Amino acid sequence: MEPTARRAASSGTEPPGPAGELLDAFVRTVLACPPATAAAVGAELVSVLRDERPEWRARFEGLLAAVEARAAGRGSTFAALGDDERLSVLEELEDDEDHRSACDLIGDLHLAAPASWERLGWRPGADAGGAARTGTGVRVAAGADAPADALASPPQVEDRYDVVVVGSGAGGGIAAWLLARAGRRVLLVERGGWPATADLARDHLRNPRAATGLDPWTGPRGTADPRTLLTGAGPAVLRPGDGGWNANAMLLGGGTRVYGAQAWRFCPEDFRMASRYGVPDGSALADWPLDYDDLEPYYDEVEWALGVSGRPGGDPWAGPRTRGLPMPALGGGSQARVLADGARALGLGTTAVPLLVNSTPRAGRAACVRCAQCVGFACPVDAKTGTHNTALPWATATGRCTVLPGTRVERVLASRRDRVEGVALVGRWAGATWRRAVHAEEVVLAAGAVETARLLLASAHDADPAGLGNGTDQVGRHLQGHVYGGATAVFAEEVVDLLGPGPSIATCDFRHGNPGLVGGGMLAEEFVPTPAATRRWLVSSGFTPRHGPAGRDGLDRLARRVVRVVGPAQEVTTAGSRVRLDPGVRDGDGNPVAALSGGVHREDRRTQEFLSARAAQWLHAAGAERIAPLPVLAPCGGPSAGQHQAGTARTGSDPATSVTDPFGRVWGYRNLRVVDASLHVTNGGVNPVLTVMAGAARIAEHVLTGRTRRRSG
Ligand SMILES: Cc1cc2nc3c(=O)[nH]c(=O)nc-3n(C[C@H](O)[C@H](O)[C@H](O)COP(=O)(O)OP(=O)(O)OC[C@H]3O[C@@H](n4cnc5c(N)ncnc54)[C@H](O)[C@@H]3O)c2cc1C
Ligand code: SF4
Numbered sequence: 001m002e003p004t005a006r007r008a009a010s011s012g013t014e015p016p017g018p019a020g021e022l023l024d025a026f027v028r029t030v031l032a033c034p035p036a037t038a039a040a041v042g043a044e045l046v047s048v049l050r051d052e053r054p055e056w057r058a059r060f061e062g063l064l065a066a067v068e069a070r071a072a073g074r075g076s077t078f079a080a081l082g083d084d085e086r087l088s089v090l091e092e093l094e095d096d097e098d099h100r101s102a103c104d105l106i107g108d109l110h111l112a113a114p115a116s117w118e119r120l121g122w123r124p125g126a127d128a129g130g131a132a133r134t135g136t137g138v139r140v141a142a143g144a145d146a147p148a149d150a151l152a153s154p155p156q157v158e159d160r161y162d163v164v165v166v167g168s169g170a171g172g173g174i175a176a177w178l179l180a181r182a183g184r185r186v187l188l189v190e191r192g193g194w195p196a197t198a199d200l201a202r203d204h205l206r207n208p209r210a211a212t213g214l215d216p217w218t219g220p221r222g223t224a225d226p227r228t229l230l231t232g233a234g235p236a237v238l239r240p241g242d243g244g245w246n247a248n249a250m251l252l253g254g255g256t257r258v259y260g261a262q263a264w265r266f267c268p269e270d271f272r273m274a275s276r277y278g279v280p281d282g283s284a285l286a287d288w289p290l291d292y293d294d295l296e297p298y299y300d301e302v303e304w305a306l307g308v309s310g311r312p313g314g315d316p317w318a319g320p321r322t323r324g325l326p327m328p329a330l331g332g333g334s335q336a337r338v339l340a341d342g343a344r345a346l347g348l349g350t351t352a353v354p355l356l357v358n359s360t361p362r363a364g365r366a367a368c369v370r371c372a373q374c375v376g377f378a379c380p381v382d383a384k385t386g387t388h389n390t391a392l393p394w395a396t397a398t399g400r401c402t403v404l405p406g407t408r409v410e411r412v413l414a415s416r417r418d419r420v421e422g423v424a425l426v427g428r429w430a431g432a433t434w435r436r437a438v439h440a441e442e443v444v445l446a447a448g449a450v451e452t453a454r455l456l457l458a459s460a461h462d463a464d465p466a467g468l469g470n471g472t473d474q475v476g477r478h479l480q481g482h483v484y485g486g487a488t489a490v491f492a493e494e495v496v497d498l499l500g501p502g503p504s505i506a507t508c509d510f511r512h513g514n515p516g517l518v519g520g521g522m523l524a525e526e527f528v529p530t531p532a533a534t535r536r537w538l539v540s541s542g543f544t545p546r547h548g549p550a551g552r553d554g555l556d557r558l559a560r561r562v563v564r565v566v567g568p569a570q571e572v573t574t575a576g577s578r579v580r581l582d583p584g585v586r587d588g589d590g591n592p593v594a595a596l597s598g599g600v601h602r603e604d605r606r607t608q609e610f611l612s613a614r615a616a617q618w619l620h621a622a623g624a625e626r627i628a629p630l631p632v633l634a635p636c637g638g639p640s641a642g643q644h645q646a647g648t649a650r651t652g653s654d655p656a657t658s659v660t661d662p663f664g665r666v667w668g669y670r671n672l673r674v675v676d677a678s679l680h681v682t683n684g685g686v687n688p689v690l691t692v693m694a695g696a697a698r699i700a701e702h703v704l705t706g707r708t709r710r711r712s713g
Pocket of ligand 2: 501
């Protein structure tokens with residue numbers, strides 16, 4: 001029920017209302033299921049409305065009242081109507097947003113239960129023969145949670161470190177490891193915790209790829225971490241489950257604990273977008289102050305240290321490489337073969353999708369077992385590579401890195417320009433809130449693009465009243481992510497074999513060189529979907545109705561025949577898409593929260609539309625029977641950010657138009673660096689994480705030596 005819930009995300013505590021035969025009849029009509037199934041799903045819906053999203057309850061009750069009123073118009077109660085009449089009541093409500101949201105949530109609740117999977121032939125598929133079995137039948141291999149015992153607690157924190165790193169995700173994890181390896185004493189502060197793999201490998205409703213609006217287990221959860229969003233519809237206070245909150249994942253490893261692990265390099269053109277295309281009206285498109293050759297040695301280092309599988313070649317825009325990849329590509333299933341045929345028919349080039357996933361056993365971790373729930377979930381066999389199972393344990397193994405989970409940096413401490421002094425920490429310990437200051441020679445920010453900007457702004461002091469590095473009002477601007485183009489298609493045959501992770505074949509032909517467009521993007525198969533995601537694909541594409549027997553039967557028939565091809569559009573960025581502080585809304589620690597505003601540029605929507613058309617062509621050439629391009633984003637829906645959030649502490653050569661110098665040093669401060677996606681001037685037409693990691697490795701080298709390497713020749 002997300003979209004309009006945005007306007008009312010404050011908590012409510014009323015007991016649940018909808019119950020009884022009206023609710024049962026409504027759920028039974030939506031799902032076309034036996035009464036016992038409807039009762040179970042209805043009970044779960046009631047508990048969601050009671051415990052997780054009480055503010056949705058009034059809207060759901062309003063919907064049921066509308067349903068009952070329509071039944072009264074037919075001289076009956078809804079529950080007493082015949083099947084066909086109940087269905088016709090729901091069909092009359094098809095344009096009602098609350099009705100659509102309720103049907104989708106009911107569909108999700110139903111399809112998240114293992115009991116519903118057999119009909120679809122869907123199995124999670126991982127059976128690692130290890131210790132814990134999750135509620136969904138996935139078995140988690142022993143050792144998947146190994147580093148947890150290396151974590152520190154507040155009493156172990158010292159007064160002073162060489163470096164404090166804020167955030168343990170892609171950028172922070174890499175920086176902490178390289179700095180500790182080189183001899184620095186590092187404190188790595190992470191606001192999230194270490195949820196067990198078994199807990200992150202089971203819930204189809206509360207993971208960062210679910211569209212339910214329920215807070216993800218990857219955090220944060222609850223009402224203590226609101227953000228505000230300003231759109232054409234006015235301001236809204238949001239909680240983490242709301243799409244507009246723009247969550248990535250807040251736990252040890254950041255996004256890399258549960259991501260899809262696509263490990264693309266940006267290409268040379270991505271670093272000079274303004275020079276190549278000019279600056280579209282209303283955009284803030286700019287070149288990076290570094291080029292592909294500046295990052296290439298670090299791409300190579302990360303690919304080999306962490307382990308990327310793939311097969312370079314087939315990308316006409318790719319830059320030169322030092323060497324290949326350390327592991328072969330995982331390979332695709334039957335849908336990849338169909339897509340390869342389609343690409344050949346169109347004359348499209350294709351390449352294997354590079355993945356931070358072990359295709360062979362490596363570094364003491366298993367190879368991928370091709371389970372059917374990858375993106376958004378922790379890997380049950382630990383084959384997916386993130387900072388949580390590489391850089392963080394490597395950093396602690398040096399004996400010089402202290403990893404402190406469950407603790408936030410609430411401010412960077414500074415009293416004058418030139419140098420920061422350390423950080424202010426806040427957390428819970430022994431049942432109480434604790435706060436303390438920690439001093440450091442260097443502070444390295446890697447809290448993700450929204451929170452890094454928020455921290456810089458929240459750390460204002462008398463000599464820098466607008467926030468650190470914000471003398472020219474650049475901090476927080478240029479917030480971007482990726483709008484996605486793509487298309488969904490159904491085939492006559494069963495072409496879906498549910499082999500995870502999913503994306504195996506891509507075309508990079510459209511990354512650049514598209515007449516009349518600024519940039520472009522890569523297109524690849526979507527990650528293997530959960531049953532709930534499959535239903536949403538089919539319904540939103542118009543291939544199956546939202547309710548009734550036709551919806552149920554359509555799902556059964558098409559689940560193994562629906563294929564989606566998607567790709568990230570390189571955005572042109574605008575200065576008005578931004579993160580600010582909201583002085584009127586505080587988090588649970590009393591700090592002002594991030595306020596997000598702005599929207600995507602019309603060029604981004606054009607690129608999105610172009611990619612959708614190309615995806616549709618590809619699927620058509622592959623033999624799809626019916627194809628539906630993804631809809632173009634609405635103009636006023638808020639900024640693009642989400643899991644690929646970037647750009648809010650833009651790196652540059654001129655303090656007037658950037659936040660950091662080309663080595664991530666915040667303008668005006670010798671010892672304050674940014675190493676996360678905030679630095680990205682533009683975000684490429686591919687997934688960004690490898691560039692975050694390579695950028696962090698380059699900046700860590702600069703911290704250590706005052707120099708960086710560059711590819712030559
Ligand atoms: C489900 C999912 C799928 C994805 N799939 C892909 C993919 O296939 N390929 C790809 O390239 N990218 C993917 N991403 C995106 C990728 O994970 C991000 O681009 C990347 O993690 C960004 O790195 P970062 O260092 O900027 O921030 P993050 O990795 O988000 O790390 C920031 C960390 O800082 C912590 N933090 C925030 N504030 C504070 C504070 N005040 N104090 C202490 N700690 C703090 C957060 O809890 C978090 O752990 C995916 C993300 C998700 C969630
Ligand atoms: S890498 Fe992904 S698909 Fe492979 S076993 Fe792990 S979670 Fe499953």
